[in-house]
Amino acid sequence: MFILDANKPKELANYLQKQHWLGLDETIVSLTKPGEGNMNYVLRVNTGKRTFIVKQSRGYVEKYPQVPAPANRVITEGAFYKKVSEENKVQQYMPKLIGLDEINNVIILEDLGLTNDFTVLYGMQYQLELEQLKGLVAYLNGLHNSFQKTVVDDELANMELRRLNHEHIFHYPFLEDNGFDLNTVQDGLKELALPYVKDRHLKQKIEVLGSLYLSKGKYLLHGDFYPGSWLKTETGIKIIDPEFCFYGSREFDLGVLLAHLYLTQQKGNLISGVISEYKAYSELNLEILNSFAGIEIMRRLIGLAQLPLKIDLKTKKQLLEFAYQLILNK
Incomplete structure (x- = not known):
């Protein structure tokens, strides 16, 4: 199983390219935390040309590792994003879903910028x-x-x-x-x-x-x-x-x-x-x-x-x- 890790940009680049979320001519310039999340492991990927958000859920709460949590919860989140993309009254207030990987519990989201x-x-x-x-x-x-x-x-x-x-x-x-x-x-x-x-x-x-x-x-x-x-x-x-x-x-x-x-x-x-x-x-x-x-x-x-x-x-x-x-x- 792929494990998202800010200290392993090469592994992340390979993973993203295999998922067709990163072009073969793209590289990862930097990885940063977009905010202080509680539940999941989240990174902002900067390729020099664009940025996007990578989010992975694990079998515990990221902020409280002693607290177990369903490992596939980010897939439910992805299903929500898919659902609301049908309605602009809701989608206009949320980032767009770019990709979803049910095997590794990863979703890719539009980056809303420095917020x-x-x-x-x-x-x-x-x-x-x-x-x-x-x-x-x-x-x-x-x-x-x-x-x-x-x-x-x-x-x-x-x-x-x-x-x-x-x-x-x-x-x-x-x-x-x-x-x-x-x-x-x-x-x-x-x-x-x-x-x-x-x-x-x-x-x-x-x-x-x-x-x-x-x-x-x-x-x-x-x-x-x-x-x-x-x-x-x-x-x-x-x-x-x-x-x-x-x-x-x-x-x-x-x-x-x-x-x-x-x-x-x-x-x-x-x-x-x-x-x-x-x-x-x-x-x-x-x-x-x-x-x-x-x-x-x-x-x-x-x-x-x-x-x-x-x-x-x-x-x-x-x-x-x-x-x-x-x-x-x-």
């Missing part, structure tokens, strides 16, 4: 612009409206990766003894989390929502719609990393978006902007939407998937209380 993701929001010094928020919601409008099923089937079910995500969203953060000392993140955070991991009523509600997350639905979802998947480019906001995609409840994508607006303390007009810009907002189940938002806030504060949030313990306490109210619809 920055929106994890800068977690530094609490940056506010999204309203036009950027409108772009994010326009993407979800196109995705959810253009790719919906009348008959639910197994297309892009993505169950193996969803079960992994389910564990880290709906289960692991709420275990009383999960082996993760939250005080290593921030002193006092473990004690702050304790009332929630002991709250039986809360955990029952989260279990029900976790079952909904794992159930089949009719709307195609991005599945991980947070600032690390949003890019700021010269041509506007773009969306990447749809490997957690599946057909499910559209409240999940919207809930994750809202959660990260709350976590990064975005202005109220951006929260209301989601409501006004999402075309099918009146059709949503607001109880489910709020609960998904609350769970995303909680799991980002007391789960393994920590964010580089520059906020104090008092603010985290307030956010946890707010998330609790959202989940229990109080």
Whole structure:
């Protein structure tokens, strides 16, 4: 099996030429990391004439090698890119798929250029612009409206990766003894989390929502719609990393978006902007939407998937209380 490695450009060039993704007259001038990805091994290839992105998934999470993950997840991501290429309302916000190798779990993507993701929001010094928020919601409008099923089937079910995500969203953060000392993140955070991991009523509600997350639905979802998947480019906001995609409840994508607006303390007009810009907002189940938002806030504060949030313990306490109210619809 071919293994992607930034320190082996010759091997990569040979592989790309065998796949007909690199011309025989092309060479690799440089290999760089396009960003700080969590799940996969990703490189930007520069041939001197063009650049493109090579992405490989392995049997573990790249950032957390101790966490197993389905090795073929990037193939599901490639299937998503193929699917949305049919609809310009969605494709215009995403890189184009150039190639896919199911044997070696590799995809090749259009390079969107020198970009920055929106994890800068977690530094609490940056506010999204309203036009950027409108772009994010326009993407979800196109995705959810253009790719919906009348008959639910197994297309892009993505169950193996969803079960992994389910564990880290709906289960692991709420275990009383999960082996993760939250005080290593921030002193006092473990004690702050304790009332929630002991709250039986809360955990029952989260279990029900976790079952909904794992159930089949009719709307195609991005599945991980947070600032690390949003890019700021010269041509506007773009969306990447749809490997957690599946057909499910559209409240999940919207809930994750809202959660990260709350976590990064975005202005109220951006929260209301989601409501006004999402075309099918009146059709949503607001109880489910709020609960998904609350769970995303909680799991980002007391789960393994920590964010580089520059906020104090008092603010985290307030956010946890707010998330609790959202989940229990109080």
